[in-house]
Amino acid sequence: MRALWLRGGRLKVVDAPEPSPAAGEAVVRVLLAGICGTDLELVRGYAAMDGIPGHEFVGRVEAAPEAVWVGRRVVGEINASCGDCDACQAGRRSHCARRTVLGIRDRHGAFAERLTLPLSNLHAVPEQVSDEAAVFTEPLAAALEIQQQVPVGAGDRVLVIGDGRLGQLVAQSMSMTGCTLTVLGRHQSKLALLAGRGIRTAEAREGGSLPPERSADLVVDCTGSEQGLALALRLVRPRGTVVLKSTYHGGSHVDMSAVVVDEITLIGSRCGPFAPALDLIAAGAVEVRPLVHARYPLVDALVGFEHAVRPGALKVLLEP
Numbered sequence: 001m002r003a004l005w006l007r008g009g010r011l012k013v014v015d016a017p018e019p020s021p022a023a024g025e026a027v028v029r030v031l032l033a034g035i036c037g038t039d040l041e042l043v044r045g046y047a048a049m050d051g052i053p054g055h056e057f058v059g060r061v062e063a064a065p066e067a068v069w070v071g072r073r074v075v076g077e078i079n080a081s082c083g084d085c086d087a088c089q090a091g092r093r094s095h096c097a098r099r100t101v102l103g104i105r106d107r108h109g110a111f112a113e114r115l116t117l118p119l120s121n122l123h124a125v126p127e128q129v130s131d132e133a134a135v136f137t138e139p140l141a142a143a144l145e146i147q148q149q150v151p152v153g154a155g156d157r158v159l160v161i162g163d164g165r166l167g168q169l170v171a172q173s174m175s176m177t178g179c180t181l182t183v184l185g186r187h188q189s190k191l192a193l194l195a196g197r198g199i200r201t202a203e204a205r206e207g208g209s210l211p212p213e214r215s216a217d218l219v220v221d222c223t224g225s226e227q228g229l230a231l232a233l234r235l236v237r238p239r240g241t242v243v244l245k246s247t248y249h250g251g252s253h254v255d256m257s258a259v260v261v262d263e264i265t266l267i268g269s270r271c272g273p274f275a276p277a278l279d280l281i282a283a284g285a286v287e288v289r290p291l292v293h294a295r296y297p298l299v300d301a302l303v304g305f306e307h308a309v310r311p312g313a314l315k316v317l318l319e320p
Contacts, residue, residue, distance in 0.1 A: 002320065003112035004301045007050045009043055013301055016052065019108060021116040026064035028074060028117065032295075033057040033110040034135045035308040035316045036165055037224040038247050039103070043305070046249040047104060054110035054318070055103040058134035064119055073125040075137040076117045077274055078102040094271050111301060113320040123274045126282045132295075135317060136169070136288040137277045143169040144280075145272025146220060146243050147177065154178035159211055159235055162222030163190035163201075165291065165315055166245055170222055172286045175199050179218075182211055187312045193290055204231075211235055214262075221245060226252040238262040243269050291315045 003016035021027050034056035042049050055078045061069045081088050081096035088096050102117065103109020125134045143166065152158060156179040160171050163185025171183045171194050182200045185191045191201040202209055212235075219236045220243045221228035229252045232242045242264060259266065280286045291314045296304035298320040308316040 001113040002298055003052045003108070004054070004298065004318070005051065006042060006053050009045055011043060011302055011305060013299055016108075016112060019112075019114055019116045021063070024065055024118050024120070025116045026069060026074075026119050026122060027062045028057075028059035028076070028115050028122075029062050030057050030059045030110050030113060030115060030320045031073070032131045032135045033318045033320075034139070035304060035318065036139060040305070040309060041224070041248045042104070044249040046247060049104065051103075052108035052110075052112050052115075053103045054112070055101070056135055056138045057110035057115070058125060058131050058137075059110075059115070061122070062114070066119060069119060069122065073131075073134070074122040075125060075134055075274065075278070076102065076123070077121040077141075077271070078104070078138065079271060080107060080118050080121060111298065111318055113298070123278060126278065129278070129282050132292055132317065133281050133288050134278075136281065136286075136291070136315075137274055138271075139166055140169050140173065140280065140286060140288075141272035141274045141277040142166065142245070142270060143173045143272065144276055145269050146170065146245075147173070148272060149267055149269055150218060150241055150243060152177045152179050152218065155180060157215065157217045157237075158182070159184060159216040159219045160222060161185075161204075161219060161228055161231055161235075162224065162246075163187055163194065164222065164224065166224075167222035168193065168291055168314070169286065169288075170220055170245065171199055172197065173280070174220075176285070182216075184211065189312055190314065197287070214238065216240060218243065224248055226250055228252075230254045233258055233264065236262075236264060239264070241265040241267060243267045245269055292317060295319060 079094040081093040082098040100107035158179040219232040
């Protein structure tokens with residue numbers, strides 16, 4: 001099968017072996033897959049991957065342990081857990097010590113004609129949801145995870161830093177809570193999408209107007225860069241909360257004394273609930289179509305990745 005392979009920081013379209021499903025796994029033909037910030041960081045060296053990346057996808061089941069799934073359009077949770085370790089038994093399956101992670105850790109991903117996932121990871125896509133919309137299920141679930149970790153309500157002062165792929169979804173989902181929301185970004189075109197939905201924005205560049213320092217109850221870092229945490233710590237109030245959504249190659253150099261002195265709560269956040277994400281997409285409560293900037297066949301995946309790193313680019317999709 002045709003696939004995009006990452007090795008030593010270099011991408012190449014190759015003929016790869018067909019995936020072989022383990023017990024309890026389905027074979028899924030990929031219909032569309034999205035390039036996200038984590039994929040770009042994998043190319044830069046994050047997680048030292050050697051294999052097929054890609055974890056945002058919609059596909060159609062070709063083979064499964066239960067025949068009722070064959071032919072269904074599906075999206076899939078990316079953590080494949082063992083079910084037996086202490087973390088799994090305690091209900092923390094996404095933190096399974098022996099887990100594989102689609103397109104990131106020890107499991108070939110969605111930038112290929114086919115992939116395999118445990119049947120228990122799959123979610124059927126409602127008929128009214130298009131392929132282009134369904135591919136946003138995984139990142140929207142990651143956005144919703146914040147509200148699983150931190151209670152957010154009316155009047156809470158929430159600041160989202162970053163107007164990119166994930167920041168857009170975090171902002172849209174946060175806007176439903178009734179909080180006092182501001183999104184801080186660097187791209188006028190991206191901020192305009194949010195402003196069009198009635199979300200307050202601020203431009204983080206020369207001539208822009210940063211929110212007051214030490215004023216936000218909750219700051220969510222969606223910058224995808226090492227500068228995000230330092231900025232978040234400047235803007236959060238004492239005894240406030242900073243949620244980190246950024247994964248990137250390299251480290252962050254910040255003065256952690258401020259975290260101690262101001263008693264800041266730091267929360268890491270990644271994967272989230274698929275069912276609510278699909279429900280929001282199906283209801284049209286989250287608008288994803290304007291976030292699609294380009295669509296390329298898998299054979300032109302290298303061009304797609306070049307597009308995805310352009311300033312101002314949002315979601316780029318690959319079609320096997």
